[in-house]
Amino acid sequence: MVKVGLEIHQQLDTGKLFCNCPSIIKEGDSDYVIKRRLRASAGEGGELDRAAAQEVRKDKEFHYHGFFDNTCQVELDEEPPHPLNPEALAVVLEVAGMLNAKVLDKIIVMRKIVLDGSNTSGFQRTALVAINGHFEIDGKRIGVPTICIEEDAAKIIERTEKFDVYDLSRLGVPLVEIATDPDITSAEMCKKAAEYLGMVLRSVGGVKRGLGSIRQDVNVSIPDGARVEIKGAQDLRLLAELVENEVKRQQGILEISKEYAIRKVKLQAQKPQELSNIFAKGNCAIIKSALDKGGIVAGIKLNGMKGLIGRELQPGKRFGTEMSVYSKVHAGTTGLFHCDELPRYGITEEDVAAINKVLECNTQDGFILIAGDKQTVMKGLECAFERASELLTGVPKEVRKAEPDGTTSHLRAMSSGARMYPETDIPIITPPKHKAVGKILLADLAKELETKHGISSDLAKLTVKSLKVDFIVGLISRFRNVKPSYLAETVLKADKEIKKEFNKDISVTDAAFESVFSLLNDGKVPKEAVLEILSKSDKTEVNELAKAHGAADGKQLEAEILQLIKQNRDASFNALMGMVMAKFKGRVSGVMVAEILKKHQKS
Amino acid sequence: MQPGDKVEVVLKKGDVLQGSFIPSPDPEILTLKLDSGYNVGVIKANISSTKLLEKNNLQEEKPRAAIKQPSNLPLIVVISTGGTIASKVDYKSGAVTPLFSSEQLLALFPELKQIASIQCVQAFNLLSENFDFCHYNAMAETIKKHAKNVRGIILTHGTDTLHYTSSALSFMLEGLNIPVILVGSQRSSDRGSSDAGSNFLSAAYFITKTDYAGVGICLHAKSDDGTCLILKPHNARKMHSSRRDAFRPINCLPLAEVNFLSGSIKYLSEYSKTGDSQLKVKPFNEKLKVGWIRTRPHIQPEEFKAYERFDGLIIEATGLGHVTMLNPKIKEEIRLLAKRMPIVITTQCIYGRVNLDIYSNGRELQALGVIPNLSGLTSETAYIKLACLLSSNPKANFHEVFNKDIRGETIPRITPDTFLW
């Protein structure tokens, strides 16, 4: 059975975590650029931290683009952090309460070492806030071992050989990180769990909405497989697919390694052989372009691998793809060819035969080819071979990147535990005694809207997903004379309806809604006038607009209707109705007119 | 429990925590480092039981094999006085401790091996805000002891009072024939973004390539990484509480700019070159009391009176060097003090020169017997220079000697490009 754990990072809608900058993301030309470098710091014993030394390339420069609006000296690592933002902590405490987690007595802010440049300081500040929470999906209890508060990193804009460019806007935006135990046992359950957590976060409020504001990482393992972390799923809909595809991949790798074992061969280290001669006059565009640039093409034998390299592991991704991506990431190659996809791409059957001859492949043996400059090619072949032999012994523990098509690709090896040490610039925090504010889960609220207020299931769901949910609930409780579903529908759809009916772009304000509904509640404007009044509410005060639509005097209306009936003795009810409504456009309610008409038409 | 012992803590609420024990400064709190790397604090009263899982197998730090340093490279002696220039992190306990040995330093900044041969000496380990005149004497003696047969000296120093020390050492070290560069850091070396390494390397490059003789300061030129400034010892000041480029030249240009990636040096000022004089230390009188008063609106006469038993006084005045002359009590206090001790008037404007001839207030102040700082010294350097002069000759005619140049600290011409450099 598959075991899946989730890790959710949600941006909070407060100011930044360790300074007074607003957490707004800006785009466009930055106000300034600061150029920095990072060094590996001294670890235990004063020696250079080896892992850190590997991560940091001394000649790499980082260019930080910043705006004066949303960055200060703290983001630039030119000023110590301010005390942790209490508003952000309050949101995280609320989340902890909703997930039945226990808040720790003391919160200690840590520095997690990050040397890819995404943090100007060389570390990310993070703190464990609560432990041992849980929630339920389909009756199954899912553990939440940790809930953390942390600062978001700067956003990568561009990577080049000499420098990486980052935008500082996002650096320091508060995040809540929720990690689950690997208690999730199916792709479907994983999706539901992520949806549930998303709903909990929206229920609490104080979280950012929209693309990029929530990031889901999943870890997946199958029996005999290994824990694989998948990073950066921004779309909830992809989660189930990612899990399914990862399960397929792990199963595929296990099958291939079993099959290979049956072949009773052992992958033997081979020397890469240059094959440029074979392709000197060839038609393969990729190889030709490499050779024209003074590069080479070389190959390596993979004994006993024929037929296995082309085996699909994920939709569109084969065993060969695993090797290809690995050598792309670690050797900087652009791709590879493998025996199971040839002849193709302008590589002929004769070419393949010639390759087999040079590499001394028999019918069971496979091979791969890489073209490019000599150094890259040799390193690439080495990497690809390394990957093949790794996969033949089982599923490697690693970090993979979520692709938009629901597949994943190798990102890096799993780091051996985060290197953390205390952030000495922030005193230890005693969390305020957490009072459960009693936020209602949005899922429960939707049910309540349905059962108590007669709102349809679809509209109720739409309401709780909207940013206006609190506003709508407030309107419902205050304006008892107006149908709840009408209130919800109007608030959610007014802008669109106005566009449709009056061809006008407007974003109706909460204040305008309030005024209109208040008048409607008191019978001072008819329902029919609401949309028109709202459509003009950007230019004129609602109460002013309402005057033109003030409910017609009842007696005057009755007299007018009698007059109309007399003048149009043969007109049908509907025709009369139309006449009255046209005359009193927007000032009378249809119900009232119909009532009067019915009363007098009979007589 | 010993630091690093693996323990299991059961809380009264039933939750179980496992991790390494970390000593906590608060006796009410138990701190654990969980396997995830996070530290957590638990109030001891909330613990129901604690169990030792595994003793920390304390490994004595092995003495590191001496790194073989090529003897053909110039020798730099590194004297550490404390501060954040070199430190290491213990990820188990999270403690940050200073580094002292040459081996540790070379391991931290491996590029040093290509620049110079390094020998480390520890003078003391203090944050610079704790320094007194006695520490200046100790530093000067340590420098004198190691100044022979070396290309230069790097003195690592906390940044808070670094510009006082540079000034003091420069006055104390008569006949100095080598560069002595004070290196500080605004971001400690336990973080990847530390400026310690680049400042240190810049100082090392400068020392090995220059013919400058004297004391200097080396820190970042800008917020960007790339270049460091070598500043003259007297005419520099910490102008920002936290930025990397906090140290700026005052009323003059920097001595030089060093690119710490290429090691190239660009000189921006004239400087004194190495000769063959004899190094002598002119120590501070450690018992000396020199006061410092900053005038401002609503200043009280008692504040002046407080210094009546002092040996000297700096009045950091407003503008060109003005003090209120409307309050007869203040005037009288200054007059009395000036009879007992040298009083030097400096400006709290930081930039620019004192001139007491322009306004009547200034002239009245002069008539009380004060000495205007006419030579463009910073208040900090004026303070150190006055203490230095008082130490070597308390009976001197300070009106005559104070504005005389000793080590190139006086600035006869303030050029327009120096402001806010």
Ligand SMILES: [Zn+2]
């Ligand atoms: Zn900020």
